[in-house]
Amino acid sequence: RKEVEQDPGPFNVPEGATVAFNCTYSNSASQSFFWYRQDCRKEPKLLMSVYSSGNEDGRFTAQLNRASQYISLLIRDSKLSDSATYLCVVKSGGFKTIFGAGTRLFVKA
Amino acid sequence: NAGVTQTPKFRVLKTGQSMTLLCAQDMNHEYMYWYRQDPGMGLRLIHYSVGEGTTAKGEVPDGYNVSRLKKQNFLLGLESAAPSQTSVYFCASSLTGEDEQFFGPGTRLTVL
Numbered sequence: 001r002k003e004v005e006q007d008p009g010p011f012n013v014p015e016g017a018t019v020a021f022n023c024t025y026s027n028s029a030s031q032s033f034f035w036y037r038q039d040c041r042k043e044p045k046l047l048m049s050v051y052s053s054g055n056e057d058g059r060f061t062a063q064l065n066r067a068s069q070y071i072s073l074l075i076r077d078s079k080l081s082d083s084a085t086y087l088c089v090v091k092s093g094g095f096k097t098i099f100g101a102g103t104r105l106f107v108k109a
Numbered sequence: 110n111a112g113v114t115q116t117p118k119f120r121v122l123k124t125g126q127s128m129t130l131l132c133a134q135d136m137n138h139e140y141m142y143w144y145r146q147d148p149g150m151g152l153r154l155i156h157y158s159v160g161e162g163t164t165a166k167g168e169v170p171d172g173y174n175v176s177r178l179k180k181q182n183f184l185l186g187l188e189s190a191a192p193s194q195t196s197v198y199f200c201a202s203s204l205t206g207e208d209e210q211f212f213g214p215g216t217r218l219t220v221l
Contacts, residue, residue: 004151032207043199043212044152087151095159095167095206099144099151 023088
């Protein structure tokens with residue numbers, strides 16, 4: 001079983017739709033959680049950190065569920081520019097940083 | 110600020126050849142990392158460094174060596190390239206081990 005698992009998608013949604021991604025992790029000692037965005041043939045860039053209390057940044061909301069060991073990313077009012085691959089990242093202390101394989105999102109006009 | 114830069118952007122090698130990938134950052138970050146990214150898999154850590162003159166093994170270090178002689182540079186070497194090392198290589202840096210990692214644009218390496 002992979003330490004961090006994501007639905008690879010792709011998710012195909014129309015503009016304006018709400019879409020949610022989940023990511024599960026296996027190490028209960030994991031400490032820090034992030035969502036990165038990666039555009040096609042580009043480098044990953046931090047989208048947002050995920051806090052225990054949940055956090056929101058504009059149209060993006062991230063949630064953490066430690067009991068069930070998953071994190072989620074909700075995108076409201078999808079834009080064409082949201083089309084990308086979204087990477088779930090889990091840190092377990094020290095330098096153990098595990099990247100999920102990513103979920104691809106296509107937003108259509 | 111250029112952020113994190115990588116050279117070269119593309120390279121094709123024959124099996125058994127050697128090469129060095131260069132990563133440079135101008136953010137005065139202490140921590141630097143080398144990852145590889147393969148289709149259907151997440152980024153995997155090859156080696157990392159917590160400061161000038163220090164290096165450590167990551168998840169997939171075999172077949173690679175690294176050096177951090179200067180704080181701003183982190184070199185990744187392949188002594189004898191193999192087709193299994195065909196991948197996209199990303200360098201990253203961060204201020205501390207807990208902070209956001211900033212990535213370079215990547216190097217696409219093909220080993221024939």
